Structures are given as structure tokens and as C-alpha cells.
Amino acid sequence: MAAQGIQGGRKSNKMTALVADDNMVNRAIHHRLLDNLGIESEAVGNGKEAVDIHCSGKNFDLILMDMDMPIMNGIEATRKLREMGIRSMIAGVSTRSVEHEIREFIEAGLDDYQEKPLTMSKLISIIHKIKG
Amino acid sequence: MEQIEKHDYLQAHQKQPISQLVRSRKETEQEKMVKAETDEQHNEHQYEQNELEAEPGERGRKKPQTLACFSCQIPLKTCAEDSTIPVAKTGLPVWMLGLAADRLRADTNRLLAFLFHQGILDEQFLQLQQLEDETSPNFVSEVVNIYFHESEKLLRNLRSLLMDREFSDYNKMGIHLNQFMGSSSSIGAKRIRNVCVAFRAASEQNNRAGCLRALELLEHEYCFLKNKLHELFQIQQQRALAAGVRYPMQN
Numbered sequence: 001m002a003a004q005g006i007q008g009g010r011k012s013n014k015m016t017a018l019v020a021d022d023n024m025v026n027r028a029i030h031h032r033l034l035d036n037l038g039i040e041s042e043a044v045g046n047g048k049e050a051v052d053i054h055c056s057g058k059n060f061d062l063i064l065m066d067m068d069m070p071i072m073n074g075i076e077a078t079r080k081l082r083e084m085g086i087r088s089m090i091a092g093v094s095t096r097s098v099e100h101e102i103r104e105f106i107e108a109g110l111d112d113y114q115e116k117p118l119t120m121s122k123l124i125s126i127i128h129k130i131k132g
Numbered sequence: 133m134e135q136i137e138k139h140d141y142l143q144a145h146q147k148q149p150i151s152q153l154v155r156s157r158k159e160t161e162q163e164k165m166v167k168a169e170t171d172e173q174h175n176e177h178q179y180e181q182n183e184l185e186a187e188p189g190e191r192g193r194k195k196p197q198t199l200a201c202f203s204c205q206i207p208l209k210t211c212a213e214d215s216t217i218p219v220a221k222t223g224l225p226v227w228m229l230g231l232a233a234d235r236l237r238a239d240t241n242r243l244l245a246f247l248f249h250q251g252i253l254d255e256q257f258l259q260l261q262q263l264e265d266e267t268s269p270n271f272v273s274e275v276v277n278i279y280f281h282e283s284e285k286l287l288r289n290l291r292s293l294l295m296d297r298e299f300s301d302y303n304k305m306g307i308h309l310n311q312f313m314g315s316s317s318s319i320g321a322k323r324i325r326n327v328c329v330a331f332r333a334a335s336e337q338n339n340r341a342g343c344l345r346a347l348e349l350l351e352h353e354y355c356f357l358k359n360k361l362h363e364l365f366q367i368q369q370q371r372a373l374a375a376g377v378r379y380p381m382q383n
Binding site for chain 1: 256259260262263265268271274275278279282307310311313314315317318319320
């Protein structure tokens with residue numbers, strides 16, 4: 001299960017993930033889901049923090065990106081990360097179900113999109129895409 | 133399946149050991165079983181219908197000044213804190229602890245069955261339970277307590293917005309609602325999530341009266357859920373205590 005993860009230049013055998021969500025409940029649940037799969041995770045509360053953490057030199061195998069966040073939303077953050085050359089797997093997660101909103105999110109640079117709430121089976125399907 | 137009166141706030145406030153609450157609840161269930169199903173359907177719509185028929189401020193009941201249960205009028209933050217189902221030693225002899233454990237397990241199953249059957253919780257709650265293990269044995273209660281804390285802030289914000297005579301910022305209301313909807317969905321609070329959907333629809337139409345009615349329904353549903361989940365966690369604590377006392381030599 002563990003893929004090669006790189007944080008700040010140091011190689012680690014464990015997969016790493018970034019949870020970008022302004023909702024504390026979701027951050028706790030997503031962290032627990034990832035932890036149960038042996039994935040180390042960090043959490044940020046908005047899109048700008050997600051961009052900033054990458055600017056600091058950190059990199060992640062997986063980014064779980066919420067759509068609706070203050071300061072910088074998930075769509076803008078995804079677009080920005082791709083412009084920066086970040087090629088990590090970015091999976092959008094949101095409660096939104098309107099097609100054009102989801103399409104805009106995907107077109108910003110997502111590799112996958114899952115409707116909330118995130119479950120173990122949804123997370124496993126995301127991770128299989130990384131391995132594939 | 134046994135029909136349990138939905139809005140059983142009484143057990144959250146009576147000073148009775150849980151075994152007596154179960155017995156008194158059983159007697160209540162038997163008496164009301166015939167009309168339970170009718171009441172269930174009636175109760176689902178009663179509150180909403182009352183709100184649809186009455187204008188804010190013109191209702192017969194007293195308009196609460198603070199966030200409170202609209203059935204029991206107890207302030208929201210103390211509603212569950214006043215729940216006096218004791219978390220204490222069982223006081224039972226060792227040979228009876230098996231009976232207490234069985235009863236508590238039955239209480240847990242009955243309460244969960246009720247919550248699922250009434251559409252208050254959905255399968256996402258089961259997903260949370262599956263994330264609990266020996267390394268994180270209190271995960272569900274920890275997450276739910278975060279949910280309670282965040283939800284009460286959101287409900288205060290929503291009420292504060294709507295009580296403002298100059299209110300017009302439906303966009304800000306939408307942000308709070310999205311938060312509430314997201315976290316409710318994540319813990320499996322299905323009915324609350326559905327009320328949020330209706331609330332958001334009213335907000336998108338700039339329908340202030342509709343938003344007020346939705347908010348009151350939301351507060352009502354939240355209070356009910358909080359009481360029930362507190363009850364569930366207290367039963368689970370009792371089970372853990374009973375298991376610990378039952379097997380005292382394990383260490």
C-alpha cells in the first residue's frame with residue numbers, strides 16, 4: 001500500500017496526504033480514514049494554506065481538496081497548484097451535486113472527484129488510482 | 133419493531149437510573165403502541181405545519197430569547213448537560229453484571245434502531261463506528277462532540293443573522309448552511325441535513341420567513357439529536373464500566 005512519499009526532500013516509505021477542508025468534523029474524519037490505511041496526513045483549513053504548504057517545500061502523494069473554503073476555495077487552489085507544477089493526485093470532495101459546479105472543479109485540475117461524505121470505499125478507490 | 137415515542141425529552145431530564153428509564157419507557161411504548169405510528173407521521177409534520185400557519189412573533193407559545201429546545205425550553209447548551217442518567221458504578225453483584233450488560237446492549241441496539249428507523253441517522257454513522265478500534269476507542273464520541281461544538285456556533289450565527297432587522301446577507305447564511313450541511317452529512321445526521329437543504333432553498337430565494345421557519349425546525353432537530361446521541365454515549369459508557377467490573381482480573 002505504501003508508495004514513495006517525499007516530504008521536504010526526505011524520502012519516506014509511507015504515503016502522505018494533505019486534507020484541505022475548513023470543516024473540523026471533516027478534517028477529523030478524513031484524518032482517521034487515512035490513518036486507518038496507514039497514510040500520514042496533514043490538514044489545512046483553506047485553499048491558500050494548501051498552496052502555502054506546497055510553497056514551503058512540502059509535497060504529498062494525495063490531496064483531498066474540499067470545494068467550498070474561505071479565503072481561497074478548492075477550485076482556485078487546485079488551479080494554482082497545477083500552475084505551480086504540482087502533479088500530486090488531487091481528489092476533490094464536496095457536498096455539491098450541481099453538474100456545472102462539479103465540472104468546473106474537475107476542469108481546474110482534479111484527478112478524481114467524490115461526493116461527501118467520504119467513506120473508506122471511496123478513499124480506497126482514490127488510492128487505487130494513484131497506484132494505477 | 134417497537135415504536136418509541138419520538139420526542140422523549142422526559143428521559144433526558146428525569147433523575148432515574150437507566151434501568152428504570154428502560155422499564156418506564158417500555159410501559160409507555162406498550163400504552164402508545166396503537167397510536168405510535170400515527171403519532172410518528174403526525175409529529176414529523178406537526179412542527180413544520182405549525183410554523184407554516186403562524187407568522188413569527190404571533191405564535192401562541194412564548195418566543196424564546198435564547199437558543200433552546202422548543203419542546204422543553206431548556207437552553208440548548210444545558211439540554212444534554214442536564215441529562216442525569218448517571219454514569220456511576222453499577223452497584224450490582226458480580227453475578228448480575230452479565231444481565232446488566234445484556235440489558236445495556238439491548239438498550240444500545242434499540243436506540244440505534246430507533247434513530248435509523250426514524251431517519252434521524254443514516255449509514256454514515258455506521259461508517260464512523262467502523263473507524264473505531266482499540267487505538268481510537270472513543271472516535272465516534274470525539275467527532276460527534278466536535279460536531280456539537282461547531283453546530284452550536286453555526287446555529288448561533290444563523291439566528292443572529294436572521295434576528296438582525298437589517299439582514300440581507302443571504303450569501304453569508306449560505307456559507308454557514310454549507311458548513312452545517314457538510315458536517316451533518318459526515319456524521320450521518322440525515323434529518324438535520326435534509327432540513328439544511330430546505331433551509332438553503334429558502335435562503336437562495338431570499339425568503340426570510342421561510343429561513344426563520346427552517347431555522348427553528350433545525351434547532352428543534354438538532355436538540356433532539358443531541359439528546360439521543362448523549363443518551364447513546366452514556367449507555368456505551370455504562371457498558372464499558374460493566375465490562376471492566378465484570379472482568380476485574382484482566383490486568
